[in-house]
Amino acid sequence: MKRARKLKILRMNQGLASAGLLVSILAAAVISMGQGLPQKPVWDKQALPSGAARQSKGPAASGEKSGSAGIEVRTLGGVSNHKTIKEALAAAGSSQATLHLSPGNWVIPEDLVFPQNITLRFERGAILSVGTGVKVTINSEIEAGFQQIFSGPGRIEGNIRARFIYPQWWGAQGDGAADDYAAIAQAAHAARGKVLFFRHGTYLTSQRIVLPEQIFVDADPGTIIKASQAMPAVITADVAMKPDYAAQQFSLRNLRIDGNNLADNCIYLYKVSMNYFDALDGVSTHKAVGDGIVLVACQGGSFRNIQTFDNGGNGIAILGCNSASFSSISATANKKSGAYISRFSDKNGAHYGGGCAITRIHCESNAEHGVDIFKVVNNNRVNIVGGWIEMNGGDGVRITSSPVTISGSLFFGVGTGSNYAVHIMSGSQVCVTGCTLVGAKGSAFGFKDEGNNPDNVFYFNYDGIKGCYNKKAMVDSVLPDKAGGQTFK
Numbered sequence: 001m002k003r004a005r006k007l008k009i010l011r012m013n014q015g016l017a018s019a020g021l022l023v024s025i026l027a028a029a030v031i032s033m034g035q036g037l038p039q040k041p042v043w044d045k046q047a048l049p050s051g052a053a054r055q056s057k058g059p060a061a062s063g064e065k066s067g068s069a070g071i072e073v074r075t076l077g078g079v080s081n082h083k084t085i086k087e088a089l090a091a092a093g094s095s096q097a098t099l100h101l102s103p104g105n106w107v108i109p110e111d112l113v114f115p116q117n118i119t120l121r122f123e124r125g126a127i128l129s130v131g132t133g134v135k136v137t138i139n140s141e142i143e144a145g146f147q148q149i150f151s152g153p154g155r156i157e158g159n160i161r162a163r164f165i166y167p168q169w170w171g172a173q174g175d176g177a178a179d180d181y182a183a184i185a186q187a188a189h190a191a192r193g194k195v196l197f198f199r200h201g202t203y204l205t206s207q208r209i210v211l212p213e214q215i216f217v218d219a220d221p222g223t224i225i226k227a228s229q230a231m232p233a234v235i236t237a238d239v240a241m242k243p244d245y246a247a248q249q250f251s252l253r254n255l256r257i258d259g260n261n262l263a264d265n266c267i268y269l270y271k272v273s274m275n276y277f278d279a280l281d282g283v284s285t286h287k288a289v290g291d292g293i294v295l296v297a298c299q300g301g302s303f304r305n306i307q308t309f310d311n312g313g314n315g316i317a318i319l320g321c322n323s324a325s326f327s328s329i330s331a332t333a334n335k336k337s338g339a340y341i342s343r344f345s346d347k348n349g350a351h352y353g354g355g356c357a358i359t360r361i362h363c364e365s366n367a368e369h370g371v372d373i374f375k376v377v378n379n380n381r382v383n384i385v386g387g388w389i390e391m392n393g394g395d396g397v398r399i400t401s402s403p404v405t406i407s408g409s410l411f412f413g414v415g416t417g418s419n420y421a422v423h424i425m426s427g428s429q430v431c432v433t434g435c436t437l438v439g440a441k442g443s444a445f446g447f448k449d450e451g452n453n454p455d456n457v458f459y460f461n462y463d464g465i466k467g468c469y470n471k472k473a474m475v476d477s478v479l480p481d482k483a484g485g486q487t488f489k
Contacts, residue, residue: 070083070103070104071083071085071100071101071102073097073100074098074100075095075096075098077095085106089114092117094115094117095117096117096119097119098118098119099118099119099120101120101122103123103125104126105127105151107129107131108128108130108131110131110134111136112134113136113137113139114140114158115139116161117140119141120140120142120143125147126149127149127150129151130152130153130154131152133154134154134155135155135157138157138158139159139160140160140161141161142162144169146166148168148171149169150169164194164196166198167183167184167196168183168199169183169187170187172187172203173201174203176224177204178204179204179206181207184203185207185210188210188211193215194215195216195217196215196217198217198218198219200220200222200223201224202223202225203225203226204226205225205226205227205231205234206228208231208233208234211235211237211252212237213237213250214250215250216250217253217255219254220254223254223256224255224256224257225255225257226258227259227260228262229262230262231262232264232268233264233265233266233267234257234258234259234263235257235268236269236270249277250269250279251280252280252283253283255282255283257283258286258287259286259287259288259289264289264290265288265290265291265293265294266285266308267280267283267285268293270297270298273301278302278304279298280293281304284307285306285307285308287310287311288311289312289313290311290313291314292308292309292314292316292331293308294316294317294319295317295319295321295324296320296344297319297346297352298321298324299324300324301321301324304327305327306330307330308329308330309331310334311334311335312335313335314337314338314339315331315332315338315339315363317340318340318341318342319341320342320343320353321354321356322353322354322355323355323356325356325357325359326356326357326358326359327358329358329360329362330361330362332362332365333364334367335367336366337363337368337370337372337398338369338371339358339371340371340372340374341356341372341374341376342376343380353376354380355376355379355380355381355403356382357382358384359386360386360387361388363388363390364388364389365390368392369396369397370389370390370392370394371384371396372397373397373402374400374401375400375402376401376403381404381405381429382404382405383405384405386407387406387408387409388409388410389410389412390411390412392419393419395421395422395423396411396423397421397423398423399425400426401425401427404431407431407435408434410436410437411437411438412439420446421437422435422446422447422448423447424450424451425450427453428453429456430449430455432447
């Protein structure tokens with residue numbers, strides 16, 4: 001019995017020893033395996049994923065960010081992670097690759113080129129900070145939303161492979177409080193041949209915005225660009241700085257330009273010539289110190305869906321715009337005329353006649369005339385079709401030494417005192433046909449030719465004279481007492 005009990009105790013001790021050895025082996029395995037498991041992420045406190053970019057505290061290697069690797073390079077050969085942009089570009093080589101930048105301030109202290117085979121994908125909060133005097137050339141595709149992705153005093157050059165360029169990429173706020181001039185100017189520089197797109201908001205600018213040639217500007221409906229300081233114009237084109245140069249493919253759409261009683265003009269365009277695109281489309285201007293819109297020597301081209309109101313000068317000034325086409329223009333409550341049309345001579349003595357076509361123009365409650373046509377060169381005719389001219393302080397249309405045709409237009413509430421629906425101060429080759437006059441008062445004529453030039457032709461839709469006083473006086477200077485078998489008394 002004693003021998004059996006000792007044998008049982010010995011076997012139990014051997015089992016415990018074996019179990020202890022097994023536990024030791026398993027613990028060692030767990031420790032060994034743990035060295036290869038993913039570690040708990042440690043965020044770089046200078047680049048939290050909240051998206052708030054911070055300035056680097058010191059110089060860094062080209063495109064380096066402190067902390068763990070933050071650039072994921074995705075190619076057909078696989079995925080790799082890198083700490084610097086230079087390393088990531090080297091890893092990508094000439095292969096098609098996507099550089100996925102994690103949140104942080106990626107400092108670029110020296111010139112750098114992103115080639116065409118690269119796609120730059122920015123997480124929100126990832127920013128390229130370009131140092132003083134540094135040029136970053138981007139010929140890559142960019143994937144980023146309406147967030148800041150560039151900062152610093154350096155320049156972004158190259159041909160960004162993106163259809164839309166956003167001012168937000170350079171830090172524009174569009175909140176009606178921050179000065180967005182620098183961001184807009186940098187975005188415009190990068191948007192040559194592309195669409196500079198404004199997300200809905202109010203963008204303040206402290207300086208005149210000069211748009212390059214070959215640019216298309218578009219915006220969400222209701223987007224405003226507003227002057228915050230005195231300036232010659234809120235928006236102009238680069239060709240205005242180059243008087244002997246002409247621009248092609250310029251388009252400005254869906255923007256409201258507010259001169260804020262600070263800018264001389266809201267829009268000033270010189271020699272913008274368009275054959276395939278509307279130079280202005282869906283644009284609104286107001287509160288310029290002078291004229292709301294000034295178009296000078298714009299050869300050909302089309303301008304449509306324009307509203308200009310409450311400006312200190314004319315609503316729109318069309319100077320020497322030969323063969324230009326205007327459609328759906330509304331000019332109201334301006335301190336001078338709704339539209340001013342004239343010839344133009346440049347500094348070298350070259351003359352631009354100013355003959356153009358205007359379809360569906362609305363001029364109402366302007367302090368002076370509805371339309372003032374002044375000395376357009378002979379054989380450059382101004383054509384006005386389907387106008388609505390109402391309750392202006394002066395004449396509906398005033399003509400000085402210019403060939404003009406007016407047809408199918410309505411003149412409402414004109415003719416108080418010495419004002420007329422159409423008043424020819426001088427000149428010939430004026431033809432007024434198929435127009436209607438409604439609500440004229442006083443002894444004024446509907447039409448008046450100061451020179452009684454026999455070359456001027458008037459035809460009036462007499463059935464349209466409604467609510468007018470002294471009908472006979474209004475037509476005496478146009479036709480004899482009897483016209484079409486009807487006598488006017």
